[in-house]
Amino acid sequence: MKKFIFKIIFTITPILLLLVIIEVLYRDIPNVYKYKKKYLDNHSNEIETLILGNSHNYYGINPIYFSKYNTFNASYIVQRTFFDFEILKKYENNFKKLKTVILPIIPMELFFKKIENTGISFNPSIHKYRIYYDLKLPIKYGNYFEVTSKMFRLKIGLSDIYNYLVKNKDLMTTTELGWGYNFYSKDAKDLERTGEHMAKQHTDISYPMNELSTGIKYNIDILESILKWCQKRNIQLFLYTPPIYESYRKKINPNREELAFRSLKEITSKYKICTYTNLYDNLDFNENDYYDADHLSEIGAEKLSKIINKKIIKLYEH
Amino acid sequence: MLFNSIDFAFFLPIIFFLYWIFNKNLKLQNFIIVISSYIFYGWWDWRFLLLIVFSTLVDYSVGQGLLNNNNQWKRKLLLWTSISVNLGLLAFFKYYNFFLYNFITAFSFLGANIKPGALNIILPVGISFYTFQTLSYSIDVYKQKLKPTKDLIAFSAFVSFFPQLVAGPIERATHLLPQFETNRKFNYSKSIDGIKQILWGLFKKIVIADNCATFVNLIFDNSTEYSGSTLLLGSVLFCFQIYGDFSGYSDIAIGVARLFGFNLRQNFAFPYFSRNFNEFWKKWHISLSSWFRDYLFIPLVKSGKINAWTKIKNIVILFIITGFWHGANWTFIFWGFLHALLFISTIFTKKKYKSIIPAKGKNLPSCREALDILKTFFLFAFTLIIFRANTIKHAYDYISDIFSSTLFVIDKHIISPNLIFTVQIILFFIIIEWYGRESKYAIEKLGSKWKPFFRYSYYYFIVFLILFYGGQTQQFIYFQF
Numbered sequence: 001m002k003k004f005i006f007k008i009i010f011t012i013t014p015i016l017l018l019l020v021i022i023e024v025l026y027r028d029i030p031n032v033y034k035y036k037k038k039y040l041d042n043h044s045n046e047i048e049t050l051i052l053g054n055s056h057n058y059y060g061i062n063p064i065y066f067s068k069y070n071t072f073n074a075s076y077i078v079q080r081t082f083f084d085f086e087i088l089k090k091y092e093n094n095f096k097k098l099k100t101v102i103l104p105i106i107p108m109e110l111f112f113k114k115i116e117n118t119g120i121s122f123n124p125s126i127h128k129y130r131i132y133y134d135l136k137l138p139i140k141y142g143n144y145f146e147v148t149s150k151m152f153r154l155k156i157g158l159s160d161i162y163n164y165l166v167k168n169k170d171l172m173t174t175t176e177l178g179w180g181y182n183f184y185s186k187d188a189k190d191l192e193r194t195g196e197h198m199a200k201q202h203t204d205i206s207y208p209m210n211e212l213s214t215g216i217k218y219n220i221d222i223l224e225s226i227l228k229w230c231q232k233r234n235i236q237l238f239l240y241t242p243p244i245y246e247s248y249r250k251k252i253n254p255n256r257e258e259l260a261f262r263s264l265k266e267i268t269s270k271y272k273i274c275t276y277t278n279l280y281d282n283l284d285f286n287e288n289d290y291y292d293a294d295h296l297s298e299i300g301a302e303k304l305s306k307i308i309n310k311k312i313i314k315l316y317e318h
Numbered sequence: 319m320l321f322n323s324i325d326f327a328f329f330l331p332i333i334f335f336l337y338w339i340f341n342k343n344l345k346l347q348n349f350i351i352v353i354s355s356y357i358f359y360g361w362w363d364w365r366f367l368l369l370i371v372f373s374t375l376v377d378y379s380v381g382q383g384l385l386n387n388n389n390q391w392k393r394k395l396l397l398w399t400s401i402s403v404n405l406g407l408l409a410f411f412k413y414y415n416f417f418l419y420n421f422i423t424a425f426s427f428l429g430a431n432i433k434p435g436a437l438n439i440i441l442p443v444g445i446s447f448y449t450f451q452t453l454s455y456s457i458d459v460y461k462q463k464l465k466p467t468k469d470l471i472a473f474s475a476f477v478s479f480f481p482q483l484v485a486g487p488i489e490r491a492t493h494l495l496p497q498f499e500t501n502r503k504f505n506y507s508k509s510i511d512g513i514k515q516i517l518w519g520l521f522k523k524i525v526i527a528d529n530c531a532t533f534v535n536l537i538f539d540n541s542t543e544y545s546g547s548t549l550l551l552g553s554v555l556f557c558f559q560i561y562g563d564f565s566g567y568s569d570i571a572i573g574v575a576r577l578f579g580f581n582l583r584q585n586f587a588f589p590y591f592s593r594n595f596n597e598f599w600k601k602w603h604i605s606l607s608s609w610f611r612d613y614l615f616i617p618l619v620k621s622g623k624i625n626a627w628t629k630i631k632n633i634v635i636l637f638i639i640t641g642f643w644h645g646a647n648w649t650f651i652f653w654g655f656l657h658a659l660l661f662i663s664t665i666f667t668k669k670k671y672k673s674i675i676p677a678k679g680k681n682l683p684s685c686r687e688a689l690d691i692l693k694t695f696f697l698f699a700f701t702l703i704i705f706r707a708n709t710i711k712h713a714y715d716y717i718s719d720i721f722s723s724t725l726f727v728i729d730k731h732i733i734s735p736n737l738i739f740t741v742q743i744i745l746f747f748i749i750i751e752w753y754g755r756e757s758k759y760a761i762e763k764l765g766s767k768w769k770p771f772f773r774y775s776y777y778y779f780i781v782f783l784i785l786f787y788g789g790q791t792q793q794f795i796y797f798q799f
Contacts, residue, residue, distance in 0.1 A: 001338060001504050008513070011774070015781060142324035154786045200540070 023147045026157050029164045032174050033132035036074050039178065040087070044094035047072045049102065049312060051178070052084040056104040056242045060296045063177035065305035068313050069099065073178030080112060080121035081222045086135045088229055100236045100312055103226070106244070106294070107260035107280075108199075108252055111206035111215040121222070122205070124151045185297035188290060195247025195293030203253065212256065216263050227271045236315060239268060240277040242304065243285040245293040277311060279304070319361040321570045322524055329358065334577055344501055348475045351498075351578070355478035359443070366442040369407065374477045376403045377452040381466030381473070384459045393460060400456035404449045411445055416646030444484030446643055450609055452477050455491035457613055464492050472498040481574040485567045487585040487605035494580070502579030511762070512576030514777075518761045519569030521780050526562030526747055528789030529740045530555040533732075538706055541716050546725035548732055549716055553699045556706050558744050561590065564603070569759055588755040590698075590748075591676045593690035595657065596664040598698065600674060606643070610636055629665075634658040644705070649713060653705045660697060675756055743787065 040047075048069035051061050057075035074087060084103065088095075113122050120126065120137060127143035129135045142148045146157070163169040173182040207215030230237045261278075268274045279285070284307075289300030296304055319325050333354040340346040360367045380400040387393055409417075455476070458464040467473050476495045482488075537544055537552030544552070568585035575582045585605050592598035599607050618632045634655065641654020669690070676691060677683040683691065700717065707713035754760030761780075765773045 001506075004504070004506050004509050007510070011777070015778075015785075019785075140325070148324050153788075158786075197540075204539075 019147050022154065022157060022161070023145055025161045025165065026146050027131070029160055030170075030172055031128075031132065032076055032172065032180075033128045035172065035174060036076065036178060037133050039072060040074060040091055040094075043072065044091045045096045046070055047095065048097050049100045050095070050098055051075050051102045052079070052087065053081075053102070053104040054079045054109075055180070055295060056106065057102065058174075058178075058180040059183045059291065060104070060242055060301050060304050061102065061308060062175070062179040062298075062301050062305045064175070064179070065302060066309045066312070068309075070097070071177065075104075075178070077180075078123050078125060080109075080123055081219065081226065082114075082119075082121035083123065083129055083135070085222055085226050085229070086129070086137070087133070088226065090133070090135065092229075092233075095233075095235075098233070098235055100238055100315070101226070101230060102238045102240070102308065102312075103223075104242050105223075105239050105264060105276075106202075106241065107257045107264075108202040108206060110219045110260045110263065111212060111256060112219065113205065113207060113215065114218055121219075127151070179301070181298065183291035183295055183297050183301075185288065185291065185299050188297055189292040191245050191287055191290055191293050192247045195245050195249075196251055198292070198294050199248045199251035203256075206256075209253075209255075212259060216259060220263055220267055224267055227267070227274055231271055231273050235273065237271070237274045238277070238308070238312060238315070239264075239274060240308065241280040243279045243282045243289070243296070243300070245287070245290050246281070248293040249281060275311075275315060277308075279307070319358050321567065321574075322520060325361065329354070330574065330577075337578060338504055341502070341504060344499075345469075345471060347502065348469075348471045348498055351475040351480070352471060352478060355475070355480035355483060358480040359478065359483060362443050369411075369442055369445070370448060370478055373404060373407065373449065373452055374474050376400060377456050377477070378470055378473050380456050381459050382468070384456075385466045385468075397456060397460040401453065404453050404456075408445055408449045411442055413646045447486045447488055448477060448483060450488050450606075451491075454488075454609065454613065455495065458491050464495070467495060467499065469499065479575070479580070481571040481578075481580075482582055485564070485571070486603075487568055487571065487583050488609055489582060489605070490609075493583065497580050505579065508576050508579070512573040514761060515569050515573035515576065515759050517573075517777065517780055517784075518759055519566045519571075519573060520784050522562040522566030522569065522747075524566075524784050524788035525743055527559045527566060529736070529743065529787070530559035530562065530789070532789055533737060533740065534559050534706070537732075538716070541712070541719065544719075544732070545727040545729050546720045546722050547727060548729045549720045550725070553703050553706075553716075553720075555740070555744075556702050557590070557695070557699045558747070560702065560705075561586070562747075572759075584758055587674075588751055588760075590695055591691055591752065591755055592694050593671060593676060593687055594664045594667070594669070594694055595660040595697075597671070597674060598694055599657075599661060606640070610640055614639065630662055633662055637661065648710055649704050649707055652710060652713075653701055656701050656704065660701070678756065739787065743783070 049063075049066060049071040051057050051063065051071065051073040053075040055075075055077040057073065058077060058079075061073055061075075063071035063073050075084075081103070088101070114120060115122050115126075120139070123129075126137065126139055127146065127149040130137055130139060130143060131146065142150070146152050147154070160171060164171055173180050175181055227237055229235075264276065268276045285296075285300060285303065289296055289303060291297040291300075319329060333350065336354075337347055337350050340350065356367055356370075359370060377400055380396050383396045384393055387396065455464070455466075455473075459466045467476075472495070475498050476489075476491065479489075479494070534552055534556045537548060538556070541549060541552070565586035572582045572584070583605055585603060587601040587604065589598055589601035592601055615632055615636045618635065619629070637654040637658035638651055639654070641650040641652070641657070644650040644653075671687075672678075676687050682688075703716050704710070704713040707716055750764070751760045754762060754764055757763050765776045768776070
């Protein structure tokens, strides 16, 4: 028995040591989560307009085009409304000047699932919010570390460590004000293909047809929590549906879309602090503005940012 | 709890130490197994425990009833109680909605409009596996092949033994139950062997199956978008996914059981090197096929006249039930039926091989053997399209698209470094499996006589592949059955 235990420990120790070293080195690499947390830690008391939400805002709204109010983009890929609310709560005492919160609403995303037996929206990078944002989420202990999280791929992790430490490469994809700059128009993808693919993927990862009311209730409830939070502090919530290419729109179940827009209308009409703008099929955006069917490139981002900037300024003119 | 999870990585060593600390107390060891198995199973959903406890109590009571009864009529009644309860639970949880849906469809076809509501039933993980295991106990006790145990703890441990609880191997009471009733001593070489088999199982699951799964899901879910050649690739990859997944699970289960001093039955014996479907079914999911053979096929044969026609009829029944065991869908039934046809075809062929192991004692197979292996493999791959498809229509479209004019068109956008890696790792896997085909699992003897440096390098290489080249974590496929 002793021989067996000794042999196992002897064999496993180098592997565990290797994993610990990788964990430490990997955490040391600058990433968007760390950067945004640090920015919010230091500047949240100066922010007047806060952009939250997922990749649609991360790639779609560049605060540099916001002319009047001090703006920061705290959105990120797959950052569902649940996480936006957690971020708002975390910094609620620091947001002294906050006037507006901008959130994107995609009809299909109102049916996205939560993690079973929890109130947390499904997010494959959930561990990052615990590790880097320090959000106290009731998650499995495998998510306390990078190397044990489900998303982690050692091959990619090592390649990142090598690129950062040895080649001194900058692995950040965000500007100083939090906009994701790496969706270049020159690398744009096939809009027809990505539209079909994303529509299918969004349908697959959302609640099935017979559970739509459960799914939308879960997501609308979170949205309502944010609305209440904003109302209590007299902060404007600027909701908008970003432009999406038609190859995506025509593949989405119209019943789901109709239910989403109806529910959205119901909830937004209840709160005076809420404004909703629908750019879903806005004709100002053409195929040159897209990186893929549901994300804008830097050209589209400039266009969208300017539109929203005007609307925000207008909001306070009245 | 998944074998390839962090939870299990903590769970296993804790149970292992606790178990061997009390190595002189058999009852306590069995009790530790019962509690740990319930924790393992309840990790999914604690409500499932009620079912397994109920099933255990019913079969234990049936066993005691059979022990105390010589009246043949009463004995039959007890046996049928066990069969009805176990198959009743299985039918309710697994097949209720399927029967309901088909019942409604059949009646609406005749003009009747029936609208009973479907139930939102959660399928308890592994119900098909432990139901069959407990049934084997009642049947064997009834047939007096086994003396019923009076030890409820040992019996509970036999029903719920966590390594093989949710995806087999389906153990026979005659093989596993006596192991719970005899003292177990820690055995160093057996434990090392268990660790090796766990390592190989993890490799099959994490590196082979999970990497294949990414492409299989993509191709099967978007089958209308791909050319025939990609669809063919998808079906071949699915063969390796399902084999890596299921046999990987079996390897881990057998390896973990060995750490606790138990011997489980071999569940896979290199089935992709089979030269016909008769051989294939002696090597694929052995614990299930032999269960059906012993408890269904042989009784069917004994109950009727022995001629070619009844044999064929019984084979068809056997395979359709095997297909249906996998799930409540017509695709599984049709898959079973196709296998019956393929199996029957081997009865009429004269080709016979001396040994079940291909090219035994040789490095390479003969041309004839190689062709037979390839033919069996590709036929199996085609049947698996039906197994994997959502509906019969989906399978039909998928197969039609393979044999369309696009069969020789290559979808360039699917070729990626990950796909190339997956194909390379499959080739590596086939070579290792081929050279290990005379063992119980591929790496059982490989490297065992090498110098420690080379041996450890080779173990670390497998660990390296698991850590660095694992695919996106997927649920074990057979959990749904």
